[in-house]
Amino acid sequence: MTSPYGLHRVLDPAGVLPQQAHRLDATPVCGPDEVVVDVSRLNLDAASYRQLREQYGVDGVRRAVLDIVAARGKMQNPVTGSGGMLLGTVREVGPDSPLGLRVGDRIATLVSLTLTPLRLTDGLARWDGADEQVPCEGTAVLFGRSIAAVLPDDLPEQLALSVLDVCGAPALTDRVVRRRTAPSVLVLGGGGKSGSLSLAAARRAGASRLVALVPTEKEADAVRSAGLADSVVVADARDPLAVAAAVGTRVDVTVVCVDVPGCEHGAILATADGGTVVFFSMATSFPAAALGAEGLAADVEMLVGNGYVPGHAAFALDLLRAEPAVRALFEHRQTQQA
Amino acid sequence: MTSPYGLHRVLDPAGVLPQQAHRLDATPVCGPDEVVVDVSRLNLDAASYRQLREQYGVDGVRRAVLDIVAARGKMQNPVTGSGGMLLGTVREVGPDSPLGLRVGDRIATLVSLTLTPLRLTDGLARWDGADEQVPCEGTAVLFGRSIAAVLPDDLPEQLALSVLDVCGAPALTDRVVRRRTAPSVLVLGGGGKSGSLSLAAARRAGASRLVALVPTEKEADAVRSAGLADSVVVADARDPLAVAAAVGTRVDVTVVCVDVPGCEHGAILATADGGTVVFFSMATSFPAAALGAEGLAADVEMLVGNGYVPGHAAFALDLLRAEPAVRALFEHRQTQQA
Numbered sequence: 001m002t003s004p005y006g007l008h009r010v011l012d013p014a015g016v017l018p019q020q021a022h023r024l025d026a027t028p029v030c031g032p033d034e035v036v037v038d039v040s041r042l043n044l045d046a047a048s049y050r051q052l053r054e055q056y057g058v059d060g061v062r063r064a065v066l067d068i069v070a071a072r073g074k075m076q077n078p079v080t081g082s083g084g085m086l087l088g089t090v091r092e093v094g095p096d097s098p099l100g101l102r103v104g105d106r107i108a109t110l111v112s113l114t115l116t117p118l119r120l121t122d123g124l125a126r127w128d129g130a131d132e133q134v135p136c137e138g139t140a141v142l143f144g145r146s147i148a149a150v151l152p153d154d155l156p157e158q159l160a161l162s163v164l165d166v167c168g169a170p171a172l173t174d175r176v177v178r179r180r181t182a183p184s185v186l187v188l189g190g191g192g193k194s195g196s197l198s199l200a201a202a203r204r205a206g207a208s209r210l211v212a213l214v215p216t217e218k219e220a221d222a223v224r225s226a227g228l229a230d231s232v233v234v235a236d237a238r239d240p241l242a243v244a245a246a247v248g249t250r251v252d253v254t255v256v257c258v259d260v261p262g263c264e265h266g267a268i269l270a271t272a273d274g275g276t277v278v279f280f281s282m283a284t285s286f287p288a289a290a291l292g293a294e295g296l297a298a299d300v301e302m303l304v305g306n307g308y309v310p311g312h313a314a315f316a317l318d319l320l321r322a323e324p325a326v327r328a329l330f331e332h333r334q335t336q337q338a
Numbered sequence: 339m340t341s342p343y344g345l346h347r348v349l350d351p352a353g354v355l356p357q358q359a360h361r362l363d364a365t366p367v368c369g370p371d372e373v374v375v376d377v378s379r380l381n382l383d384a385a386s387y388r389q390l391r392e393q394y395g396v397d398g399v400r401r402a403v404l405d406i407v408a409a410r411g412k413m414q415n416p417v418t419g420s421g422g423m424l425l426g427t428v429r430e431v432g433p434d435s436p437l438g439l440r441v442g443d444r445i446a447t448l449v450s451l452t453l454t455p456l457r458l459t460d461g462l463a464r465w466d467g468a469d470e471q472v473p474c475e476g477t478a479v480l481f482g483r484s485i486a487a488v489l490p491d492d493l494p495e496q497l498a499l500s501v502l503d504v505c506g507a508p509a510l511t512d513r514v515v516r517r518r519t520a521p522s523v524l525v526l527g528g529g530g531k532s533g534s535l536s537l538a539a540a541r542r543a544g545a546s547r548l549v550a551l552v553p554t555e556k557e558a559d560a561v562r563s564a565g566l567a568d569s570v571v572v573a574d575a576r577d578p579l580a581v582a583a584a585v586g587t588r589v590d591v592t593v594v595c596v597d598v599p600g601c602e603h604g605a606i607l608a609t610a611d612g613g614t615v616v617f618f619s620m621a622t623s624f625p626a627a628a629l630g631a632e633g634l635a636a637d638v639e640m641l642v643g644n645g646y647v648p649g650h651a652a653f654a655l656d657l658l659r660a661e662p663a664v665r666a667l668f669e670h671r672q673t674q675q676a
Contacts, residue, residue: 005634007579015577015579016577016578016579017578017579017603017633017634019603019629019630019633020578020603110632111632111633111635112629112632112633114629114633115633145634145635146635147632147635168632239353239354240354240355240358241345241353241354241355265355265357265358279624279642282624282625282628282629284624285624286617286620286622286623286624286627286642287620289624289642290620290642290643290644290645291357291450291620291645292357293642293644293645293646294448294449294450294485294506294644294645294646295355295357295449295450295452295453296343296355296483297449297483297484297485297646298644298646299644299646299647299648300644301641301644302641302642302644303639303640303641303642304617304624304627304628304631304640304641304642305628306628306631306632306636306637306638306639306640307628307629307631307632308631308632308635308636308637309637310637
């Protein structure tokens with residue numbers, strides 16, 4: 001019997017989830033609720049790629065990835081613990097798969113490579129090791145609870161991928177903003193990928209005053225021209241008092257999309273009592289958020305930004321299609337992190 | 339003009355919040371919205387005390403604390419960054435203080451020592467350095483946004499303190515459970531201090547099925563005898579599959595009160611789609627929670643347990659008074675962490 005979490009693919013140690021496993025069974029034989037994918041590209045997590053390159057050099061990084069995948073049956077960097085995502089084409093769909101995929105669909109996985117059974121068959125011959133985009137041949141397996149998005153025909157693949165990479169943020173922003181009546185909303189890092197999508201999502205969800213905070217005047221100009229916010233302010237998101245001063249009247253909802261440590265206190269200070277802070281940045285420190293709110297006697301609800309909200313991929317792609325300004329920002333920033 | 343956040347007490351560097359400051363002005367002169375307290379005891383944060391004792395030994399720890407407070411104007415361990423809380427008697431109340439304290443009130447501070455201006459005047463002569471309870475003489479300053487609880491007359495001081503130490507958990511549990519109609523609730527670490535209070539709070543807030551998960555049969559017996567939950571199960575909270583198996587049908591609300599790393603995935607797996615997980619443990623990892631939910635395709639709301647909810651101190655003390663079973667558990671566990 002197969003498990004929707006992929007427990008049946010765990011070889012070592014027995015009885016853990018695939019993400020915690022040392023080794024998975026990556027045999028490309030399709031279980032009843034599984035999907036087998038012909039993989040064409042890996043997008044390694046940036047932190048993982050950087051670590052491998054520092055340890056092995058550009059020339060050694062190909063061997064390192066091959067060794068990891070051969071040993072573990074998945075691409076999970078043993079030092080950083082992180083993975084990435086993959087692109088491929090559906091080869092086979094089990095009769096009980098709930099994912100709604102069809103043979104031949106071009107897909108991107110939205111669950112991490114750290115839990116995806118993977119086999120590489122081309123020795124990564126086409127990858128020069130120079131960046132984290134890894135063209136490859138091989139197979140991967142999706143489980144009943146995996147998440148994959150069918151790549152749209154009408155958008156360039158690289159653009160679609162960069163939207164899918166951050167698609168949890170606009171979906172959760174939509175949900176949080178809709179819970180309130182015309183709330184004021186602040187997005188820290190409003191000029192980035194997840195930030196600009198979150199601004200657009202907040203506007204559509206009924207935000208009244210919409211404030212974007214960005215680090216530079218140049219970025220402020222871009223967000224202003226795009227018309228994504230009612231006001232655009234410039235401040236260092238890591239400086240709580242500067243954030244509070246720049247924002248002025250405290251907002252009902254703050255969305256943190258700045259991927260640097262130390263933005264917790266500014267977000268809390270800028271949020272009114274009874275308000276909500278949503279942290280999307282992986283650089284968020286749990287103790288800094290918890291103790292910061294306590295130290296400031298701030299009665300704010302603080303949410304861990306869950307990267308999964310049902311329908312998040314389609315929601316984010318639709319936002320991009322409907323908002324030329326968001327698309328323009330994405331196309332300008334495709335080489336930058338957000 | 340004084341700031342409710344204590345900005346006027348920051349000496350170095352200028353323009354940061356007191357918690358981030360290197361040095362505060364601890365002069366015991368009462369500003370218009372301040373309160374000056376005669377301090378009688380410090381409760382050092384356990385991690386801070388341990389670090390100081392390892393670095394300086396039992397004989398050197400007194401000198402180390404005196405040096406830190408003299409240099410910084412607050413008791414913030416420069417290595418761990420943490421502080422603790424203090425006990426004292428209100429000496430003076432500024433005319434504009436919103437805290438509702440009166441001269442002579444015996445109080446405990448519920449904001450961290452890391453942001454509380456402190457001066458020690460007795461050289462810590464009565465402290466032998468053997469544990470984190472530091473009898474002392476000195477003064478502290480509370481700000482407009484500080485939080486302090488008046489110690490109740492009807493409870494032993496040590497018992498009241500151990501309740502106040504975790505009083506954010508039951509208050510937020512109450513709020514989260516009341517949002518739903520008769521939800522099922524799971525408390526990981528239901529036998530501990532914050533856990534037993536959270537169970538009692540969940541029951542009063544209308545929880546239907548109430549499950550406590552504890553690490554040992556001995557602890558399970560104690561919680562069963564206390565009648566705090568409908569069912570008590572034994573499992574290692576760090577083992578996601580063991581947690582899921584022990585809990586059975588997934589619950590609507592999970593409250594994490596286990597202060598060890600690695601409990602995020604079990605909490606997520608045990609929670610139904612559309613449910614809420616509240617993380618109170620300072621050992622919670624933000625990335626583990628965010629990536630875990632994504633990897634499990636779990637549509638759960640995850641809250642950072644804010645230690646501040648208005649009225650939390652009175653709420654927790656009232657729970658203890660009203661629930662003899664909770665009080666009995668506290669009295670039995672007063673030497674243990676929860």
